[in-house]
Structure formats: C-alpha cells, structure tokens
Amino acid sequence: MLRILLVTDTEKPIGELREALARLGYDMLPEAAAPHALPKVVERERPDVVIIDTESPSRDTLEHLAVMNETAPRPVLMFSHDANQQLIRSAVDAGVTAYMAEGLTADKLAPILEVALARFAHEEKLRQRLAKAESELEDRKTIDRAKRLLMERGKLSEHDAYASLRKRAMDAGVRLAEIARRVLEAADSSR
Numbered sequence: 001m002l003r004i005l006l007v008t009d010t011e012k013p014i015g016e017l018r019e020a021l022a023r024l025g026y027d028m029l030p031e032a033a034a035p036h037a038l039p040k041v042v043e044r045e046r047p048d049v050v051i052i053d054t055e056s057p058s059r060d061t062l063e064h065l066a067v068m069n070e071t072a073p074r075p076v077l078m079f080s081h082d083a084n085q086q087l088i089r090s091a092v093d094a095g096v097t098a099y100m101a102e103g104l105t106a107d108k109l110a111p112i113l114e115v116a117l118a119r120f121a122h123e124e125k126l127r128q129r130l131a132k133a134e135s136e137l138e139d140r141k142t143i144d145r146a147k148r149l150l151m152e153r154g155k156l157s158e159h160d161a162y163a164s165l166r167k168r169a170m171d172a173g174v175r176l177a178e179i180a181r182r183v184l185e186a187a188d189s190s191r
Helices: 014-022 035-045 059-071 083-094 108-152 159-173 176-189
Strands: 003-008 049-054 077-081 098-100
Touching: 003 014, 003 035, 014 049, 035 049, 035 059, 035 176, 049 059, 049 098, 049 108, 077 083, 077 108, 077 159, 083 098, 108 176, 159 176
Parallel strands: 003 049, 049 077, 077 098
Antiparallel strands: none
16 A cells, blocks of 8 residues: 655645545555655655645745655655646656646546656666666776776786786675775775
C-alpha cells in the first residue's frame, strides 16, 4: 500500500482529496505538510509519493521541492490551476513527475498516480545508469593516470604497467580502480 504525503500552500481544505485517496486504498500520512517543511517531513515520514495541491507553485515551493528531490527523491504529483508553460517546466526541473493544470477530480487520481510512479521508476533507472557510467568513467581515468605514472617511473610499456596494476589488484583481492587509487595516493604522499 502506497504511503502518500499531501502538501498544500493554499488555505483551502484538502479533506476531499484525502478522502478520495483513502477510498482508492492509499495510506494517507495524517498531516498535510507546508512546502517549507517538505524536505524534513519526507526524510522523517518516508512517503512513497508526494502530492502537492497549489493554486500556483511559488518559487519557494519549487526550491523546497528541489532540495527534497536532491536528498530523497520521490514521485511528485502537482495539482495546480496555473497552466503557464514556463512554470510547468520549472516544476518538472524541481522534481515534479506529473503536473495537472486542469484541477483535481477523484476519478483521475489513480491513473495519474500510476503514470507518475511508472515515470519516476523509469527516471530512477536512468539516474542509476548515469551514476554507474560516471563512476566507471572516473575509474577508467584513475587507472589511466596510474598506468602513466608507472610507465614514467618504472620505464614500463603501457601493457606492462596495466599488467602490474592488474596483478596487484588480484593479489590484494580488490578492484583494479582501487589499486590505481592506492598507487596514485602513494605517489602523492612521497612527494
């Protein structure tokens, strides 16, 4: 069962939204959060989804959402009456997964929520793939620097420098990039 946090920056009551979500079988966190409390509440309560109900998202709301998205990303649905295209782009940049400018109706909730969850899961896979690719690239750079160092200091060929790193990694039972980091750190500390 999905745990949902409601966030509002309006004075209008959101009891109708809470009741509609509860009827659909979602677990509602007891209190609606104000946008300024979003990062802390998400960290403390760990909801599965955040739904923001707003007349028009303010810059402060989007900033708090961006902070939350950096530290604890979650699928975020935003219901607003403002259909300004630049505002929608800003909301998506801040971490909004689905933005509805038509207003909120109970019959639209479940499909919108499912689309937002699917989109968030897809984006999370892409973020993980990007992080892995960046890490592998960084490892490759570290290995190349360590090879160059061994080639210069030991007068080794590139093949022999790589073979030396690989043997050290196998002997130590660690990854090649870790041995390369150790070689570079040792060289830095001996200067």
